[in-house]
Amino acid sequence: MRVFAPAPRVVRIIDLRHNSVVKLAAPEAPTDDVRTRDVVARQILENGPSTAAALSEKLGFTPAGIRRHLDALVFEGVLEAREPHVALVRGRGRPSKVFVMTDNGREKFQHSYDDLAVAALKFMSSQIGEQSIKAFAESRANDIIKKAAPALMKKSHKSDALAIFLSEQGYAASVEVKSHGEEICQHHCPIAHVAAEFPQLCEAETRAFSELLGTHVQRLATIAHGDGVCTTFVPQIVASPTTKKGRS
Secondary structure, X not given: OEEOOOOOOOOOOOOOOOOOOOXXXXXXXXXXXXXXXXXXXXXXXXXXXXXXXXXXXXXXXXXXXXXXXXXXXXXXXXXXXXXXXXXXXXXXXXXXXXXXXXXXXXXXXXXOOHHHHHHXXXXXXXXXXXXXXXXXXXXXXXXXXXXXXXXXXXXXXXXXXXXXXXXXXXOOEEEEEEOOEEEEEEOOOOOHHHHHHOOHHHHHHHXXXXXXXXXXXXXXXXXXXXXXXEEEEEEOOOOOOOOOOOOO
């Protein structure tokens, strides 16, 4: 998997609620611990499910230190520990658990203007008609094409270039190679709440990806519809020997 994430940004995760009958109060963590936990949480948000060992190596923390922060984030409801997918388990011994971002944790990274955006689009729809929402979605898609096209023109491997562009826009994108193509995975969606109300945004975005990549693509999953990651399948393009080039 090729991961393209911008430099980590510190995001304060606060005001987490618990709905269990017995409520336990976690001791207030020192400022440095809070910042470190923010870094750990964003690493998982932007790069997907990770084991404690992988996070320890990636971030340069001791195994004991990373587990302490992971336990705290699980306690706060930001992360969830899961058993690894059976296809990823190799060798003997008990497989390491993977830590994933919960819906509650993901919401802490959402933009604060979601409600206003939804209200504005609902007003447009009621006053002008649903065609106004489609026109807005298409306008946004065209803007994506306009901004991303120059970057993609400079690269022979366009999926990588698109993932880099999306990461720069806050989508924490990566590319996974599959047997018959690739999947562009967006681990974060700044407009997820808005897109949940107006799926036209996702449909137009998919059209933009197709135009940028020069091939038909298929949207397999979206965060807006409750999936953990927005996933777009890009079929393999078989190039002739005279046109096949290496990645730049």
